[in-house]
Amino acid sequence: MRPSPSTLLRVLYRIATTAGLRLAFFGLLALVAAWEPLSQVGRTNDFRDAHLLYAYEEAGARTVATYGQAPLWNPWTCGGQYALGSPQTRVASPTVLLSAALGAHRAEAVVLWLFLVLGMEGFYRFARQRTGSAAGALVAAPFFGLAGFTAHAWSLGWLNFAGFLLLPWLLFGTRRAAEGHLEGAALVAGGFALQLGFGSSYPVPMSALFVALEAVRTLVSQPVRRSGRWRAGVWALGATALFTLGASMFRLWPLVETMRSAPRIMAGTPSHSLETVGRELLQFPSNADVGHFFFLPGALVLALGAVLARRRAAYPAVLAGLCLWLASGYAAKPSLFAALRLLPVFGTLRYPERFLVPAGLFLAELAALGFAALLLRSTRGRAWKWASGVACALAVAGIAVQVIGFSTLAGRVTLVPTPIAVDQPFAQTRGNRWAQGYFLPLNRGSIACGEAWPVPMSERLRGDLPQEEYLEDPGAGTARRVTWTPNRLEVDVDATRPTALLINQNWHPGWKSSVGEVVSREGLLGVTLPAGHHRVELRFLPRSGLGGTAVSALAWGGLALLAWAKRRRGGASPWPGPRAVAVAALPLVAMGAMWVGWHEPEAMPVLRNTDGSLLGTAELPANARVIHGRFERPVELVAAQVPSAPDARGIVPVVLYWQVRGKVPRSVGIWVHVAGPGERKTADHAVVGGTFFFRDAPRRALLRDAFALSAKDWEPGEWKVLVGLWYAGDDGARLKAFTDDGTPVPEDRFEVGTITVPPKPKP
Structure with missing residues (x-):
């Protein structure tokens, strides 16, 4: 006998409103979805990035468990590295204690399960706050919490991307803080601190963007505007922002210090067609090329019901659209992603498709709204009652499909037996940048570094x-x-x-x-x-690590003081506006005092090209070809070095000497075309020497932009090297080029050298 729609709805409502049942439901879903990782605990992910990130976590776990020390310095990676200052380490998260207790390999799957439960519970609270429906929030939570990217990331060893699952907690806390609830500030500060400690280099700035939008959304909402509480909300949000900065300083200060000495530059113009974006998001992951962000298409059917909610559906619909626009990268015209990269911090984002994760959040919110709207109409007649029953059955079936999709993506991991540990004194070895997981069990440090930022070595x-x-x-x-x-x-x-x-x-x-x-x-x-x-x-004893931890402790102490004061007054009064801001600012004032009074040498960056040569030079070498080419922007191509023929390996080392004399847009990049017998090769790049965009380069310094061309597949004959500038991150147009006396240059390019490729030897 089939259960009636009303029976299914009652069961869902009972689960949704009983915290123990709800968490058990989420825990069971996470257990089934993550069964592959959990059943393989203790084995090694053999993907190259997983080796690097595992080595970070195991180093932190060993430092805690074996030596009883905080994981500040990591001697096993890249010849020794500041662990708190490395963007991708998660040793500053409480989860390192789990890794220390179980071992990094065994703890990974358990941490994944915990974050899945945390993500679903966070979405439930966020969606119930926005929709007013417990059942709608319950059925939509797995659509976000078990979205495909977390499984895909785990299969590649990118467990730190599970930090995305904290986004609904941050949005939930933002609204609570704006409405005058102190726990909202604690949720926002704790959420960002956990993301930073967990090595979430993408989730942190992306979450900050949507938290800012959520703050505006709350302040302009009708309940806040009509009650006149928006001024109090502004004070509360200001205090929340200061508390968040202070609470995150244990990790933020070391990161800023590291990025000053070794800036991370992300160039390129990544583009994705609307078809590609749609396949990544909506196609079931039946093969290795699609579905990495799998979000159940059936949930969109529920989302269509959100039109019944009218005004409530407008904001998540617009935000979902903006996320899809951002995910398309430079393929969209105009490109919202290109505009976002002009902002501080966001310039380090390289993969726009990761905006499909928050897109899934807002689509899931629409699904919750649609489901809730159908439930509200279930009492208006038999047709509506059965429509709500169909929606309920669709939601239950959809959850099952979402679980299967997650499990499919997680199952793509390549696992091998964990290396056997050898107890011997520590020593450095040459290592292997993509197999670092094998060296730490031998207590050997790897001086082959595979990081995505220029580690000072x-x-x-x-x-x-x-x-x-x-x-x-x-x-x-x-x-x-x-x-x-x-x-x-x-x-x-x-x-x-x-x-x-x-x-x-x-x-x-x-x-x-x-x-x-x-x-x-x-x-x-x-x-x-x-x-x-x-x-x-x-x-x-790094100043940034110890001082940042002290600042974070002061921030949490200040938040606890405000909570105590509020409880002493009976708990009913709102935040004391200016007083809360003053308390929240004190830890940052203390940080300023430490900055001034606690002296430490500054690690100045040694800027180098990818071939190891210094980026800056005092004068041109004698064999450089002087060009003095100028462009419509204040950049000069001073000279170039191009060999007359490839070396014995078929490599052509090229050096361009640039000088920046004024303000240049970030989108300006270098195009290099090598024209030869019947074809053309390219070596375009947007970053000078792998270090600076022209916008950020030091003024009037002579910069060596060294790179290499491979002539192994070039036809014999004469090849001309042509160089110019173009708007790489914009419309792709070339910058106007001029000689030193201001004469326009044909085709807006300079010929900087000629390479003669000899005939290939006969076999």
């Missing part, structure tokens, strides 16, 4: 030293390791004359020594010592 790092701590002058005495931990080293030194103790790790200004002075020896960690016997104790 010393060229003096070695993978073949007989011992990791040694004297710069071997004849000056001896050095012997006494104690080794990630954040603390002890070395006995007997020196017959002043010398320097060198450690085979990268230098960082956070290292402090009990004797002598910590110095950088071409990026290598060193300590200058006088003659005599010394027990040198090195500790990693």
Whole structure:
């Protein structure tokens, strides 16, 4: 006997309104969806990115579990790295304690399950707040919480993208804060702090964008405007923003410090057609090329019912449309993604398709609205009653399909047995940038770095030293390791004359020594010592990490103080507006005092091309071809170096010398065409030397833009190298080019050299 529609609705309502049943329901869905990861705990994801990110997490877990230290310094990766300052590490999250207890491999699947439950519960609260329907929020929660990208990301080792699942909590907290509820500020501050600690480099700025829109949405809503509470809401949101900054400073300060010394530049003009965007979002992941963001198409049927909700449906519909516009990248004309990248921080975003994740959130909100609207009309007649029953059955079936889609994507992972650990003293080795997961179990540090940002690494790092701590002058005495931990080293030194103790790790200004002075020896960690016997104790005590943690503790203390004061007044009164802002600002004032009073050497960036050569130069080399080509924007192509023929490997190294004299749009890039017998090759790039957009380059400095061309497949003959500028991130038009005396140049390009490709040898 089939259950009647009213029976199904009662069951759904009972589950939705009972917290224990609801969480059990979400937990069961997450268990089934993530069964593949959970059943394979302890095995190694063999994808190259997974090796790198696993090594980060295992390093943090080992630092906590084995050495009883906070995961501040990671000696096992890239020759030694500031763990809190690396954007993709998640060792600043509470989940590192789970990794320390279970091991990083075993903890990954458990953390995934926890985030899935957290995401569904967060969406339920957000959607119930927006729709007023518990049942609608319940059935739509799995559409967002089990959307495909989290499974796809896990299969590639990108577990930090689970930070996207905190977005509904942030939106929910934003509205609660604007309405005068203190817990809303705690949710926003805690959500962003967790995202940052979890290494969510994309979710954080993208969430900030939608939180700002949600704040505006709340302030202009009718209930707030009619009650005259918008001024109080502005004060509350201002205090929430300050509390969030303070609460996040434990991670934000180290990140800012790192990005100052090693800026992360993302160029390119990624484009996706509307068809591609639609397939990524709506096509079931039946093969490896589509469905990476799978969101049940059947949920759109429920979303159509949102038209019955009228005004409530307008905002999520518009936001979903904006997300799809952003996801298309530069293919859309005009490109909203290109405009967004002009803003600070958003310029580091490279993959616009990830806006399909928040698109799924707003589509799920529409599905919740549609379902709720049908339920409201179920009492108006038999037809409406059965329509709501069909919607209920469609929702239940849709949840099952969403679970299957998630499981399908998660099952694409390639797992191999976990490497066996070897207990031996730490030492650096040359390593492998895409197999770092094999080196840490051997207690070996990899000096082959596969990061997406230019990690400052010393060229003096070695993978073949007989011992990791040694004297710069071997004849000056001896050095012997006494104690080794990630954040603390002890070395006995007997020196017959002043010398320097060198450690085979990268230098960082956070290292402090009990004797002598910590110095950088071409990026290598060193300590200058006088003659005599010394027990040198090195500790990693970074100002940004320790100071940022103190600021975050003060922020949470201030929030607790406001909660105590509100409870003392009976809990009914709203936030004290200006007073709350003053309390929220105090931790940031304390940070300013630490910045001024706590001195630490600044790690200045060493800017290099991708071939390792210095980006800046004082003068042109003697063999450079002087050009003095000018453009309609204040950029000059000063000179170029182009060899007359490829080298023995078929490689053509090219160097262009640029000088920026004024303000240049970010979209201006360099086009390089090599024209030869019947064809043309390109080497276009938007970033000078892999480091600067012209907009951000230092003024009037002589910049070396070094890159290489491969002539292995070129036809024999003469090839001309042509160079110009174009609006790479805009309409693709070339910039007008002129000679030094202002004469226009035909085709707006300069010929900078000629390459003669010799005939290929006969087999």
